[in-house]
Amino acid sequence: MTAYLLQGVSLLGAAPADLLIRDGVIAAVKATTLEELRRSLTGDELVEIDATGLVALPGLVDLHTHLREPGREDAETVHTGSRAAALGGYTAVCAMANTAPVADTAGVVEQVFRLGREAGLVDVQPIGAVTVGLAGERLAELGAMAESAATVRIFSDDGHCVHDPRLMRRALEYVKAFDGVIAQHAEEPRLTEGAQMHEGEVSARLGLGGWPAVAEEAIIARDVLLAEHVGARLHVCHVSTAGSVEIIRRAKERGVRVTAEVTPHHLLLTHELASSYDPVYKVNPPLRTDADVAALRQGLIEGVIDVVATDHAPHAAQDKECEWAYARPGMLGLETALPIVLGVLRDECGSDSWELIADRMSIAPARIAGLAEHGRPLTAGSPANLTLIDPAARITVDPHALASLSANTPYAGMTLPGRIVATFLRGVPTVLDGKVCK
Ligand SMILES: NC(=O)N[C@@H](CC(=O)O)C(=O)O
Numbered sequence: 001m002t003a004y005l006l007q008g009v010s011l012l013g014a015a016p017a018d019l020l021i022r023d024g025v026i027a028a029v030k031a032t033t034l035e036e037l038r039r040s041l042t043g044d045e046l047v048e049i050d051a052t053g054l055v056a057l058p059g060l061v062d063l064h065t066h067l068r069e070p071g072r073e074d075a076e077t078v079h080t081g082s083r084a085a086a087l088g089g090y091t092a093v094c095a096m097a098n099t100a101p102v103a104d105t106a107g108v109v110e111q112v113f114r115l116g117r118e119a120g121l122v123d124v125q126p127i128g129a130v131t132v133g134l135a136g137e138r139l140a141e142l143g144a145m146a147e148s149a150a151t152v153r154i155f156s157d158d159g160h161c162v163h164d165p166r167l168m169r170r171a172l173e174y175v176k177a178f179d180g181v182i183a184q185h186a187e188e189p190r191l192t193e194g195a196q197m198h199e200g201e202v203s204a205r206l207g208l209g210g211w212p213a214v215a216e217e218a219i220i221a222r223d224v225l226l227a228e229h230v231g232a233r234l235h236v237c238h239v240s241t242a243g244s245v246e247i248i249r250r251a252k253e254r255g256v257r258v259t260a261e262v263t264p265h266h267l268l269l270t271h272e273l274a275s276s277y278d279p280v281y282k283v284n285p286p287l288r289t290d291a292d293v294a295a296l297r298q299g300l301i302e303g304v305i306d307v308v309a310t311d312h313a314p315h316a317a318q319d320k321e322c323e324w325a326y327a328r329p330g331m332l333g334l335e336t337a338l339p340i341v342l343g344v345l346r347d348e349c350g351s352d353s354w355e356l357i358a359d360r361m362s363i364a365p366a367r368i369a370g371l372a373e374h375g376r377p378l379t380a381g382s383p384a385n386l387t388l389i390d391p392a393a394r395i396t397v398d399p400h401a402l403a404s405l406s407a408n409t410p411y412a413g414m415t416l417p418g419r420i421v422a423t424f425l426r427g428v429p430t431v432l433d434g435k436v437c438k
C-alpha cells in the first residue's frame with residue numbers, strides 16, 4: 001500500500017509538522033526523519049507531498065446531504081454526490097431519506113450504504129425515515145433500519161416535518177433505546193401553506209407567499225419540550241432564525257439533549273436575493289434577514305449551534321430553471337461549504353479559525369452521527385481520514401465545472417477563499433491536486 005508523507009503541514013495552530021500516512025492510519029507525526037522513514041518503508045511506495053502553507057483538518061462530516069439515489073439519478077447519484085463530497089473535503093456524509101422509494105426500510109438504507117461503499121470516495125451513512133413514506137402517519141421500521149447492515153442512528157423525515165406531536169414523542173421514545181437521534185425539519189405546515197420565501201418586507205413587495213420565522217420556532221419549542229420529557233436526543237436541521245437560536249440556547253441551558261445545524265447558505269445569504277426571482281435562491285427553510293444571519297453566526301461561534309451541515313440539495317435543470325413558484329427548493333452545498341464557512345469566520349473573527357472549523361464541520365458532526373472513525377484528532381494511530389486545504393488560494397465557482405450532476409449553486413461566479421487540495425479516506429487519497437482520484 002502506498003504511503004504518503006505530507007511535509008510541513010499545519011496542524012490546528014501547532015507548528016508545521018510532517019505527517020506520515022500508512023496502512024490506513026496516521027503512522028507518525030514528525031516522529032521520524034525522512035532518512036529513517038525511507039529505510040523503514042522498504043517495499044512500500046512513498047509519495048512525498050510538499051504541504052508547506054497547507055492546513056490539515058480531520059475529514060469533514062456532513063450531517064445533511066441529499067444524494068437523490070434511488071429515484072432521481074438525473075439530479076445526483078451516490079457516486080456523483082460522493083465525488084462532490086470528496087472534492088469538498090468530506091470523508092463522510094449522512095444521506096437523507098427523501099429518495100424514491102423513501103429510505104424507510106432496511107432494504108433501502110442497505111442499498112444506499114452499499115452504493116456508497118462501491119463508490120468508495122466517502123463513507124455514506126444512510127439516514128432512515130421517521131414515518132412510512134415520509135407521510136407523517138405511522139412510524140417506519142426504525143428498529144430494522146438500526147439493526148441493518150447500514151446501522152442507522154439518525155432518523156429524519158427531512159423535506160417534511162414530523163408534525164404530529166404524538167408520533168414525534170413515540171419516535172423519540174423508540175430511538176432512545178439505542179441512543180439514536182431524531183433530526184427534525186422544523187416547519188409547522190399550517191403556518192407555511194403557500195409559502196415561497198421568508199415572510200417579511202421582501203415577500204410583501206414581491207407578492208410571494210411567506211414562511212414566517214414562527215413556523216420554524218414553534219416546532220423547535222415543542223420538540224425540545226418533547227425531547228426533555230422523553231430524555232431522548234433531538235437534532236434540529238437547518239436552523240434559520242434568530243428566535244430558533246434563542247430557543248435552542250435556553251433548552252441547552254436546561255440540559256435538554258438537543259443539537260443543531262446551520263447551513264453555509266443561511267450563514268451568508270438573505271431574503272433580498274429573492275428580488276431577482278431567480279429560483280436558485282429558493283430553499284427550505286428560506287433565506288432570512290441580516291439579523292438572522294448575524295444571530296446564526298454568533299450561535300455557531302458560541303456552540304449553541306453545534307455544526308455546519310450543507311443540506312446539499314441537487315435539482316435537475318427542469319426543476320430549477322422555471323418560474324419561482326414551480327421551482328423545487330434547495331441548493332448545492334458540498335463543494336463550496338468549507339470556502340463559505342472560512343470566509344464567514346474570517347469576517348467574524350478577523351483571522352482563520354481552524355479549531356472552530358474542525359469542531360463544527362468534523363468533530364461535532366461525527367460525534368452526533370456516531371461515526372467513530374471520523375472527526376478524530378490528527379495524531380499517530382488515528383484513522384487517516386483528513387483533508388488538506390490551501391487557505392491562501394481562492395476558487396471561482398463555475399456551476400457546470402462542479403462534480404455534482406446538478407448546477408443549482410447560488411454562488412456562481414463568486415470568488416471564495418480556500419481550496420481543497422487533497423482528501424484521504426482511510427489512508428487512500430480520494431482527491432489529489434484538487435482532482436478526484438477515481
Ligand atoms: N432544503 C431544501 O430546500 N430542499 C431539500 C429538502 C429539505 O432539506 O428540506 C430537498 O430535498 O431538496
Ligand SMILES: [Zn+2]
Binds near residue numbers: 159160
Ligand atoms: Zn429540510
